[in-house]
Amino acid sequence: MKRTLLFSCFFLIYFFTFAQKVTVSGTVKDATNGESLIGVNVFDKKNSKGSITNNYGFFSYSLFESEVDLVFSYVGYESIVVSLNLEKDTLLNVELQQAGVLNEVVIVGQKSDPIQESTLMGVVNVPIREIKNIPALMGEVDIFKVLQLLPGVQSGAEGASGLYVRGGSPDQNLVLLDGVPVYNASHLFGFFSVFNADAINNVELIKGGFPARYGGRLSSVIDITMKEGNIKKFQGEGSVGLISSKLTLEGPIVKDKTSFLLSGRRTYLDLIARPIIRKQTEGQEDVGYYFYDVNAKVNHIFNPKNRLYLSYYGGDDVAYASYNSSRENWDNSGSIKSSEEAGLGWGNNIAAVRWNHIFNQRLFANFTGTFTNYKFNLFSESEDVFTTNSGGNVTRDFYSANYFSGIRDFALKADFDFIPNPQHYIRWGGMMIDHRFTPGVFVARESERPETREGAVPSDSQEFSMYLEDDFNIGDRWKFNVGAHFSGFIADSETYSSFQPRVAMRYLLDPSSSIKLSYVQMAQFVHLLTNAGLGLPTDLWVPSTDQIGPQESWQLAAGYFKSLDYGLEFSAEAYYKNMDGVIEYEDGASFLNTSADWQDKVTSGEGRSYGLEVLLQKKTGRTTGWIGYTLSKTERRFDKINFGDWFPFRYDRRHDISVTAVHKLSDKIDISGTWVFGSGSFVTVPTQRYQNSTIVINDSNITYNGLTIDYFESRNNFQMRNYHRLDIGINFNKVKKWGERTWNVSVYNVYSRQNPFFMDIAYNYDLQRSQLRQFSLFPIIPSVSYRFTF
Numbered sequence: 001m002k003r004t005l006l007f008s009c010f011f012l013i014y015f016f017t018f019a020q021k022v023t024v025s026g027t028v029k030d031a032t033n034g035e036s037l038i039g040v041n042v043f044d045k046k047n048s049k050g051s052i053t054n055n056y057g058f059f060s061y062s063l064f065e066s067e068v069d070l071v072f073s074y075v076g077y078e079s080i081v082v083s084l085n086l087e088k089d090t091l092l093n094v095e096l097q098q099a100g101v102l103n104e105v106v107i108v109g110q111k112s113d114p115i116q117e118s119t120l121m122g123v124v125n126v127p128i129r130e131i132k133n134i135p136a137l138m139g140e141v142d143i144f145k146v147l148q149l150l151p152g153v154q155s156g157a158e159g160a161s162g163l164y165v166r167g168g169s170p171d172q173n174l175v176l177l178d179g180v181p182v183y184n185a186s187h188l189f190g191f192f193s194v195f196n197a198d199a200i201n202n203v204e205l206i207k208g209g210f211p212a213r214y215g216g217r218l219s220s221v222i223d224i225t226m227k228e229g230n231i232k233k234f235q236g237e238g239s240v241g242l243i244s245s246k247l248t249l250e251g252p253i254v255k256d257k258t259s260f261l262l263s264g265r266r267t268y269l270d271l272i273a274r275p276i277i278r279k280q281t282e283g284q285e286d287v288g289y290y291f292y293d294v295n296a297k298v299n300h301i302f303n304p305k306n307r308l309y310l311s312y313y314g315g316d317d318v319a320y321a322s323y324n325s326s327r328e329n330w331d332n333s334g335s336i337k338s339s340e341e342a343g344l345g346w347g348n349n350i351a352a353v354r355w356n357h358i359f360n361q362r363l364f365a366n367f368t369g370t371f372t373n374y375k376f377n378l379f380s381e382s383e384d385v386f387t388t389n390s391g392g393n394v395t396r397d398f399y400s401a402n403y404f405s406g407i408r409d410f411a412l413k414a415d416f417d418f419i420p421n422p423q424h425y426i427r428w429g430g431m432m433i434d435h436r437f438t439p440g441v442f443v444a445r446e447s448e449r450p451e452t453r454e455g456a457v458p459s460d461s462q463e464f465s466m467y468l469e470d471d472f473n474i475g476d477r478w479k480f481n482v483g484a485h486f487s488g489f490i491a492d493s494e495t496y497s498s499f500q501p502r503v504a505m506r507y508l509l510d511p512s513s514s515i516k517l518s519y520v521q522m523a524q525f526v527h528l529l530t531n532a533g534l535g536l537p538t539d540l541w542v543p544s545t546d547q548i549g550p551q552e553s554w555q556l557a558a559g560y561f562k563s564l565d566y567g568l569e570f571s572a573e574a575y576y577k578n579m580d581g582v583i584e585y586e587d588g589a590s591f592l593n594t595s596a597d598w599q600d601k602v603t604s605g606e607g608r609s610y611g612l613e614v615l616l617q618k619k620t621g622r623t624t625g626w627i628g629y630t631l632s633k634t635e636r637r638f639d640k641i642n643f644g645d646w647f648p649f650r651y652d653r654r655h656d657i658s659v660t661a662v663h664k665l666s667d668k669i670d671i672s673g674t675w676v677f678g679s680g681s682f683v684t685v686p687t688q689r690y691q692n693s694t695i696v697i698n699d700s701n702i703t704y705n706g707l708t709i710d711y712f713e714s715r716n717n718f719q720m721r722n723y724h725r726l727d728i729g730i731n732f733n734k735v736k737k738w739g740e741r742t743w744n745v746s747v748y749n750v751y752s753r754q755n756p757f758f759m760d761i762a763y764n765y766d767l768q769r770s771q772l773r774q775f776s777l778f779p780i781i782p783s784v785s786y787r788f789t790f
Contacts (some may be wrong), residue, residue, distance in 0.1 A: 011167040022086045023361035025060040025419075026304075028053050028072060031095035033250075034231030034259065038202050039125065040096070045081075049422040050634045055202075056224060056356050058364045060419035072096060072513045089361040091304060099462040101233055103462035115569045116514040119471060119481040120508045122208030124150060128200055132787075133662050133672050135746040137727035139241040139783035143203055144185070144193040147222070149614035149658040149674060152207050152573075154651050157681075158723070158757045158777045160190040164208050164651045167609025167634030168219025168576055172539075172551070175222045178297075178311045180350045183374040183407055187317055194315050194348065198248040199263035199295035201227045208557045208575055209518035212469035212483025212502045213415065213427050218522045218553040218579060226311055228299040229259035243267050248295075252513035254674065259298045266292040284324050291317040304360040316347030332535040333359070334388040338606075339381075344719030346376040363418040374541070375406035377732055378466075398447045403455075407526075408436040409542040423473045427483075430466040435526070437461065439542045439598050444678060458597060461491040463525055463544045469502070477508040489525035494546040498523035513562040524551040529584050531597060540598065546784060551581040567620025572612065579607040588638055605638030625661035632656070642715040650716055654679040673728045680720035683759050685772060687717065721755040721774065723748050739790030744780070752780040 008725065028040045031566035036057030036317040043050040046069065053059045061070070066086045077096040084090065131146050144161040147728040156162035162170045175182040177195070177522065185193050206214065206221040214221045234251030245264035251261055264717045270288030293315030300308045315789055320343040327336055352370045359365060381400040388394075415429035441455035469483030481504040504518035527548070529540040544550045559573035583602045611632025618624050634649040641647075657677040688711040749755075757777040761770050 004429055014619050019683055020067065021187075022064075022072065022179060023060060023062040023089045024084065024086065024092055025058070025089075025358070026094065027057040028059065028074070028094045028096060029057060030077075031097045032230075032232065033235070033688070034256070035201060035228050037074055037077070037096065038225065040072055040074040043073065043330065043542040044422075045069045045071055047422075051419065051422060051425075054364065054417055055223075056359065056364070056366065057331070057358075058417070060364070061208075061363065061364050062419070063422045064747045074593070076129070077591075078363070079716060091358075091361065093304065101193075115571060116508065116512060116563055117479075117506075119479045119504045120206070120209050120211065121504060121516050121518050121557050122152065122575075125202065125206070126203045128197055128203065130201070130662065131197055133729070133731060134660065135672055135727035135748065136672060136783075137748050137778070138243050138781060139744060139746055139785035140192055140244060141197045143195045143197060143200065143224070147203075147205055149628065149676065150205065151630045151656070151658075152575075152611070152632075153205070153220075153676070154425050154630075154653055154656060155652055158755050161186055161193045163220065163222070165220035166555075166575060166611070167461075167607065167632065167649060167652070168577075168579070168621065169528065169530065169582070171224060172219035172524060173218050174214065174217035174220070175224070177224050177313055177350060178226050178309075178352050179354070179368050179413065180352050180370040180372050180411075181216075182350065182407065183372065184315075184346060184348060184376075187293075187318075188289075192291075193763060195224060196246055196248075196265050196293060196295060197244055198239075198265055199226055199261065201225045208520070208555055208573070209481075209504045209516075210502060210520045210522065211427075211481060211504075212467040212485045212500075213429065213487045215465050215467065215487050215500065215522065216463075216524060216526075218524050218551055226295060226297055226313075227261050228309070228339050229261035229297055231259040231299065231301075235790060237789040239785050239787040242783050243269055247590055253298075256301075258298070260299075261295065261297040263295040264292070265294075266290065285322070287321045288365040289317075289319040289563055293313065307354075307356040309352070309354040309411065311352045313350040316345060319344040329386065330529070332389075334386055337387075337752070338384045339383050341382075342380040344378050347374070347749075349373045353607065357612060359625040364419075367413045368411075368415075369415040370411045371409065372411075373406065373408045376404060378403040382560035396447060396685070398445070400445045402443045403440065404438065404443075405440045405540050406438045409546070410434045425471040427469045428467060431464065433463040434462040435463060435543060437541060437543050439529075439540045445575050459543065461489060462488050463487065479506045479508075480504070485525055487525070489544055489550065491525075491543050492546050494544075496525065496550050496551065498552065512564075513560070516557075516559045517556045519554070521554045522552070526550065529583070529585060536751050542598055545599060548583060548602065548604065549581050551579065551583075553577060566618070568616065568618050568626075570614075570616050572614045574610075576610040577608065579609075582607050583634065584636070584638060584641065603638045603640040605636060605641070607634065608638045609634040621784075623661060623663045625659070627660075628656075630656040630657045645714070645775055647715040647717075648682045648719075650683070651681050652716075653681070668733050670733070671725065671728070671730045675721065675724070675726045677724040680722050680756065682716035682719050684712055684715050685718045685759065685761065718759070718772075720759060723755045725753055725755065726751060739788060742787040742790075744785045744787060748781040748783070749778055749779060754779070 023237055029035060030037060038055055040053040042059050051059045051061045054340060068084050071079060071421055072083045072094050074096055076099055078099050082503045125626060126146055131143055132141050132144055136142060145164060147163060148155040152166050154164040156164060163173050165173060187194055189270045202225040204223045213648050214388060229250040232250050236249045238247035244265055244267040248263035252263040263475035267290045270290045274288060295313050297311040321343040329336055350372045352368060354368045357365045379402045384397040390555060398672040411431060411433040413431040418426040432514060436458055437456045439456040445453045447653045467485045471481045473479050483502045485500040485502060500521040500523060502520045506514050506516045508514045522748060525544045527542050529542060555575060557573055557575040557578040562570045564570060583604050585601055586603050609632060611630060614629045617626035634652040637644045637646045659675045662670060662672040720726050727748050728750055729744060732743040735740055754776040758775050760773050762773050
């Protein structure tokens with residue numbers, strides 16, 4: 001019945017879409033570099049109607065009148081008016097000049113629309129130029145750190161870049177880079193994200209009221225678009241910081257037709273520490289860690305209706321340690337040279353080819369082929385070489401152990417945007433993905449012995465989806481976004497399918513305020529097995545199987561939105577989210593036990609989260625910023641954990657506050673600051689401890705002398721101290737003959753708050769009893785960086 005009613009609504013809506021007289025369509029670009037501008041407002045002054053550009057800068061506007069004045073406006077750009085006398089459908093390519101002073105900054109609700117106009121809820125767009133102005137840990141600008149400052153988005157451990165959105169886990173976030181899923185978005189064991197801000201054009205976060213075009217995850221969508229490359233002139237930018245440096249180059253291959261972008265970043269702590277370590281160990285030891293990433297893109301315009309994009313991302317984290325020694329054999333018959341090496345590495349390789357095609361003034365299409373490969377590797381090798389004093393009888397003793405896991409995808413996708421008139425924006429499309437999962441394989445090799453292999457066998461799965469979505473107006477006050485997302489998953493002998501209705505509405509109370517309501521259903525066919533503690537790369541991606549089903553959720557949200565004077569916007573959203581099919585390791589289980597099937601080490605359960613999010617933001621003037629507050633509660637329940645009772649989610653935070661401000665003192669100096677507060681995270685600690693215990697097994701008393709046994713009353717039974725921190729930063733800007741340079745000085749954790757990183761139990765000899773101890777990670781950390789553009 002629901003499906004029949006939904007598609008009947010679509011049919012009736014289409015009845016009103018084809019009585020238009022003439023259509024203006026085209027693209028909007030940056031006049032300086034030819035970059036497509038996303039979310040530009042196209043406004044008809046006479047009829048007070050209009051359109052916006054999509055993710056590729058395309059717009060379409062249909063009208064009855066032959067004369068029209070279209071206003072093109074966008075954040076940080078000079079608005080222009082284009083007057084047309086239309087006799088037929090017209091293709092129009094518009095270029096906007098960057099404004100001398102950025103008036104609207106920080107967060108823009110649903111592109112550039114006023115916050116009360118859009119139907120969508122829980123959607124924010126973060127300008128890249130503002131991300132670069134906010135104080136950063138160790139001077140390393142990080143997109144995810146800024147997203148953590150938004151209501152409804154929690155951070156994990158101290159300094160970590162993980163995102164916990166409305167009670168969800170990190171694996172429930174669909175992270176897209178140019179439309180390609182990123183399965184591990186962390187560098188430096190989760191302290192930085194893999195996204196280089198210098199290579200990024202647009203960042204959009206969706207945390208509720210998901211449009212039908214998105215699927216595959218339960219909690220959020222982080223849609224990140226890379227720059228296309230300057231198609232008019234060669235330019236570059238870069239920075240040198242305490243832990244890393246980066247450089248981005250872009251320019252035309254063929255002016256106004258083909259462009260390129262190449263961006264690279266690398267840490268160099270290992271290069272600085274290597275000579276010091278070698279000197280102290282007389283060259284016998286070598287220990288280090290580094291990460292790097294590379295972004296590349298080629299953009300080619302065949303003609304006004306066809307454009308091709310090729311994009312690539314590659315990045316790796318590498319931690320390594322090696323030791324070499326030489327000694328005489330015990331009987332002085334020869335010498336032994338020993339070498340040991342161990343390491344940990346993980347990384348992503350992502351590629352996409354996209355073809356944009358404009359079929360006509362109302363129909364735009366994007367066809368995409370993608371590849372993604374995430375891999376993790378943990379290895380250890382040792383070798384002893386014995387050589388007799390005469391130089392003969394060489395004997396080698398070799399051993400290696402290698403543990404690896406990963407996920408590889410090939411995908412094809414087609415998306416269509418159809419804009420029959422200003423009252424409708426219709427989207428539909430589909431996607432097919434071929435997955436290959438390698439959940440965890442342990443391989444050991446030893447001298448003169450056959451190779452041993454344990455762990456899961458790589459498995460293939462197929463995922464497919466289709467969607468239909470319409471954003472339409474009824475009268476002057478009502479606006480709806482109605483759609484459906486259908487997806488399926490084929491694994492082993494099981495086929496899963498999911499029909500997910502999506503409905504959002506907006507009602508204008510007056511020209512400056514509105515109320516909104518949304519209901520969505522989501523399904524997720526992939527899982528992340530996460531060990532307690534940090535979200536380390538040892539976490540394993542696994543598919544739904546005939547034993548472990550998909551994750552499913554539904555979310556209901558309602559909100560009030562208001563545009564105020566002085567560039568202020570206010571929003572308040574309440575939500576309730578229910579999740580089913582979430583998985584977790586059973587008590588005592590671990591990824592290290594490769595002899596057991598991962599399906600036998602996990603248990604399925606459910607979760608729920610509800611809360612209120614309030615956001616007040618100032619978007620104009622010399623001082624900009626926002627204040628966000630979240631009141632929420634998140635719980636989980638599993639039959640085989642905590643006796644089947646509900647328990648707090650590890651990162652459940654009842655209260656979360658963020659205050660962010662950027663003030664422009666002059667054209668040369670601007671200052672910024674952030675203050676965050678969050679209720680303490682939950683951990684599991686023993687409530688009783690027994691020693692020299694006697695345990696009864698099968699009516700027999702067995703005494704374990706000296707053995708300590710911990711008793712845990714419940715899961716996540718202890719809440720750590722509240723978290724709060726102040727960061728400040730200042731930028732010194734100066735225009736040079738060759739470009740512009742910026743010195744940034746930042747201070748992380750200004751008052752050196754000792755925030756909890758993890759808890760441990762240790763024996764206090766002074767008090768003669770065990771004590772729960774807090775370990776902190778980051779004290780006050782000053783940093784300086786040098787940025788430049790040319």
